[in-house]
Amino acid sequence: MDKGEYEMKLLIKKELKNRNIKNKKTKQMDKLFTDIALRFAKESHCESHKVCALAVKNNRIIATGINGTPKGSINCDDYFKAYHKSKKINIDYNDWIKTKEFRSLHHDWSNKNETHAEMSLVAECAKNGISLKDSTIYTTLKPCVYCSKLLSGLGIKEIIYINDYDKSDIVSEHLLNTCGITIRKYI
Secondary structure, eight states: OOHHHHHHHHHHHHHHHHHHHHHHHHHHHHHHHHHHHHHHHTTOOOSSOOOEEEEEETTEEEEEEEOBOOTTSOOHHHHHHHHHHHTTOSSOHHHHTTSHHHHHHHHHHHHHHOBOHHHHHHHHHHHHTOOOTTOEEEEEEOOOHHHHHHHHTTTOOEEEEEEOOTTOOHHHHHHHHHTTOEEEEOO
């Protein structure tokens, strides 16, 4: 082996070591931010899905959003507890919110009254003059097509989600990929 080949092998070995260190740090940061997103999601009052979206740039959280109703509006949990009581539904509330009937009622009500976590995040950024360009979004639920459309034009680099969402589909992922945004599930 000549000197040039030896130096090349050393450079490759050094680069692989650097990549391993970077990958380990990336995995640690992904775990940190997904843990934070899961904690923040617990603050949601939604009875169907408790969702948080975090915007991270340079390993710092720059904005957060959780799903829910606008300030001053009745929260999802309060609305449906009152609905359950007023309709005298003869199933325990905690069992009822797992039924198809509830899911259908909730979907209609949510479309009219609730904001998705990603929408809340973008609104927070707009209100405070925060750019999402080159940021990574960590979210507890894979974005729906509407949120994907919203996020697609903001210069975001990557979306990392924890749980699949039955209202998300291949169109959402294709749209994001077409716009140069990587989307991946946190494992």
